[in-house]
Amino acid sequence: MGKLLASIKKEFLILINDKVGLLLMYLMPILLVFIITLVQDSTFKLVNDNNLEIIIVNKDKGDLGDTLISHLASTGTFSISEHHELSEDGIQKTLLDGNEMLAVKIPANFSESLNAKAKNISIGMLSEFEMADMSDQVEELNILPLEMYYDPVLQETFRFSVLSTLYSHLSILENRLMIEQLYSEMGFDEIPEGMEDQFMNNRIGIEQVSANNSSGQVIPNSTQHNVPAWSIFAMFFMVISLGGNIVKERLSGSFVRLQTIPASFSLVLISKLFMYVFVALTQLAIIFALGKFVFPLIGLPALVLPSNILGLIVVSFLSALSAISFAMLVGTYAKTQEQANGFGAITVIILAAIGGIWVPSFVMPSYLQTIGNASPLHWCLEGYYTLFLKGGDWYLLSPTLLFLIIFILACQILVYIKLKIQNYI
Amino acid sequence: MSSVIEIQAISKQYPGAAEYSLNTVSFGIEQGDKLGIFGPNGAGKTTLISIICGIIQQSDGKIEYHNENGSVDLRSMLFKIGYVPQDFSFYPELTPYQNLMYFGALYGIQKAELKIKIEQLLAVLGLSHVTHKKVGKFSGGMKRRVNLAIGIINDPDILFLDEPTVGVDVQSKNAIMTYLEELNRSGTTIIYTSHHMNEGQEFCNRIILLDKGTLIANDTLPALLEAHNESSLEALFLRLTGIEYRD
Numbered sequence: 001m002g003k004l005l006a007s008i009k010k011e012f013l014i015l016i017n018d019k020v021g022l023l024l025m026y027l028m029p030i031l032l033v034f035i036i037t038l039v040q041d042s043t044f045k046l047v048n049d050n051n052l053e054i055i056i057v058n059k060d061k062g063d064l065g066d067t068l069i070s071h072l073a074s075t076g077t078f079s080i081s082e083h084h085e086l087s088e089d090g091i092q093k094t095l096l097d098g099n100e101m102l103a104v105k106i107p108a109n110f111s112e113s114l115n116a117k118a119k120n121i122s123i124g125m126l127s128e129f130e131m132a133d134m135s136d137q138v139e140e141l142n143i144l145p146l147e148m149y150y151d152p153v154l155q156e157t158f159r160f161s162v163l164s165t166l167y168s169h170l171s172i173l174e175n176r177l178m179i180e181q182l183y184s185e186m187g188f189d190e191i192p193e194g195m196e197d198q199f200m201n202n203r204i205g206i207e208q209v210s211a212n213n214s215s216g217q218v219i220p221n222s223t224q225h226n227v228p229a230w231s232i233f234a235m236f237f238m239v240i241s242l243g244g245n246i247v248k249e250r251l252s253g254s255f256v257r258l259q260t261i262p263a264s265f266s267l268v269l270i271s272k273l274f275m276y277v278f279v280a281l282t283q284l285a286i287i288f289a290l291g292k293f294v295f296p297l298i299g300l301p302a303l304v305l306p307s308n309i310l311g312l313i314v315v316s317f318l319s320a321l322s323a324i325s326f327a328m329l330v331g332t333y334a335k336t337q338e339q340a341n342g343f344g345a346i347t348v349i350i351l352a353a354i355g356g357i358w359v360p361s362f363v364m365p366s367y368l369q370t371i372g373n374a375s376p377l378h379w380c381l382e383g384y385y386t387l388f389l390k391g392g393d394w395y396l397l398s399p400t401l402l403f404l405i406i407f408i409l410a411c412q413i414l415v416y417i418k419l420k421i422q423n424y425i
Numbered sequence: 426m427s428s429v430i431e432i433q434a435i436s437k438q439y440p441g442a443a444e445y446s447l448n449t450v451s452f453g454i455e456q457g458d459k460l461g462i463f464g465p466n467g468a469g470k471t472t473l474i475s476i477i478c479g480i481i482q483q484s485d486g487k488i489e490y491h492n493e494n495g496s497v498d499l500r501s502m503l504f505k506i507g508y509v510p511q512d513f514s515f516y517p518e519l520t521p522y523q524n525l526m527y528f529g530a531l532y533g534i535q536k537a538e539l540k541i542k543i544e545q546l547l548a549v550l551g552l553s554h555v556t557h558k559k560v561g562k563f564s565g566g567m568k569r570r571v572n573l574a575i576g577i578i579n580d581p582d583i584l585f586l587d588e589p590t591v592g593v594d595v596q597s598k599n600a601i602m603t604y605l606e607e608l609n610r611s612g613t614t615i616i617y618t619s620h621h622m623n624e625g626q627e628f629c630n631r632i633i634l635l636d637k638g639t640l641i642a643n644d645t646l647p648a649l650l651e652a653h654n655e656s657s658l659e660a661l662f663l664r665l666t667g668i669e670y671r672d
Binding site for chain 2: 007
């Protein structure tokens with residue numbers, strides 16, 4: 001026990017003697033979580049908080065173009081700037097040069113063609129009831145589409161979001177015109193009072209409910225995803241410092257000396273395991289505390305801790321142990337520090353990518369999702385998702401815990417085999 | 426004198442190597458010896474010491490370790506063996522005090538005893554003024570002395586030194602060799618390798634010469650000089666190993 005304590009103390013001293021390394025070890029993950037959460041949160045707000053700047057070029061000779069613009073403005077999603085004078089080339093140039101990333105051009109015959117379409121549909125409907133004559137239908141116009149221009153860097157999901165908003169408001173406009181035409185064909189001068197309002201504003205709402213085991217409703221947001229996700233990434237990224245550290249010690253004279261002392265290299269590894277698990281857990285505690293107490297002060301959503309605190313401790317401990325075991329594996333098998341750093345860093349980035357740290361696994365192709373199941377980062381994240389977003393109980397957590405335990409054991413067994421083969425223990 | 430370590434027909438062939446690094450080498454290390462192991466580059470000196478200290482395994486042959494209770498295994502012997510490798514074998518991020526506290530604790534030495542021992546050792550080796558400074562910033566000579574201090578923190582009965590004075594200034598070399606003499610006078614058996622023939626000639630009472638993994642000489646220096654009619658260890662060395670480069 002005295003040897004282990006001495007060894008842990010040695011690791012502690014080496015760690016705190018490297019002030020810059022220590023600062024980076026704690027500061028970089030905090031910065032990472034802050035920046036990624038801020039970026040993702042601002043992206044989230046871009047779509048939801050009236051921040052998406054859009055140019056409208058209204059060439060319509062009637063008034064429906066203006067109606068559509070006012071509808072879009074009323075959604076609160078867009079910050080609209082109108083530049084009706086712009087040509088097609090002008091629109092493209094403005095998008096490429098300016099801040100706006102989207103432009104919508106309303107064609108010149110927009111009102112005329114929408115009115116004609118509504119008139120013909122209403123006459124068609126009424127003629128079925130022998131209340132109108134089909135010969136009254138007007139000549140179908142060639143309806144020109146609305147044109148949506150976009151900056152090539154704009155993500156597809158944003159474009160689809162804007163497109164569906166446009167389609168939704170076009171449908172409302174078309175339906176309203178059709179009702180007006182129906183009333184008009186039936187001899188009414190105008191739609192009865194309150195009908196338009198009921199038609200426009202009394203739509204059935206959609207309430208969003210996330211599947212959750214706990215009684216309290218946790219709203220998924222950038223903090224709930226990013227704080228655990230990037231904390232896991234930071235823990236696994238310790239492969240650079242720990243993996244390299246193990247190789248350095250293995251290749252150094254101090255390791256040779258250790259072989260001539262009644263103590264084995266496994267003692268060194270166990271002490272490193274203790275020390276770095278401690279570092280990983282304190283990293284995690286600091287980041288979680290920042291998420292809970294500091295994020296709200298800078299306008300980010302606060303981290304809501306799960307009700308299953310014991311589950312949180314167990315998942316955090318196993319995640320830290322997985323990360324450190326992986327680093328030990330890399331450090332034991334790598335022949336040089338460069339190998340450990342290069343292989344370790346790239347492997348962690350790949351495992352993070354397929355594990356759903358950067359983008360959620362469900363948006364990946366099915367084969368990548370299957371491959372992603374082999375990533376320990378995926379299972380660590382699943383553990384936190386289960387706790388943070390699903391109010392996870394032990395039953396829901398059990399697959400995660402099982403995988404992580406198997407992963408840790410596999411890493412440690414491989415480390416043992418390598419050390420045994422090389423006569424280190 | 427009694428033999429503390431008996432090396433019996435040791436051979437070593439590294440995996441993938443065509444030739445043996447050591448080829449049926451046999452000799453005994455006597456209590457109180459100042460045994461010098463010399464040889465050109467690649468002769469097998471470090472391999473031999475590494476095998477005796479248990480760092481690597483021999484391919485063939487046997488080593489017997491003896492203490493006052495008779496024949497013992499290497500594991501029991503490790504408490505009484507000190508090893509000073511050719512490379513600096515400490516943690517440069519730590520101070521001499523922290524390094525010695527760590528290695529001393531691995532030998533199971535109690536903290537209070539260890540503190541006294543460290544103070545004495547650092548004083549003898551002229552390192553008291555840098556007790557709490559990081560070793561990484563020391564000069565080569567100071568690092569060599571720290572390397573030596575760690576190797577003797579357990580008060581070894583048998584001390585192995587692999588080129589302990591390589592790359593150090595004259596003052597540090599003098600301090601190291603003087604201290605080794607003192608240790609030997611107090612009963613420590615010393616096994617030492619070096620390329621410094623003059624230093625070896627002054628220090629060692631027995632000489633072993635290795636060449637291409639084979640033991641080519643094993644006797645006291647006067648006996649060897651007389652047998653080969655040479656006046657110095659260096660002349661004897663060149664006569665027995667030749668003058669060609671050994672790169």
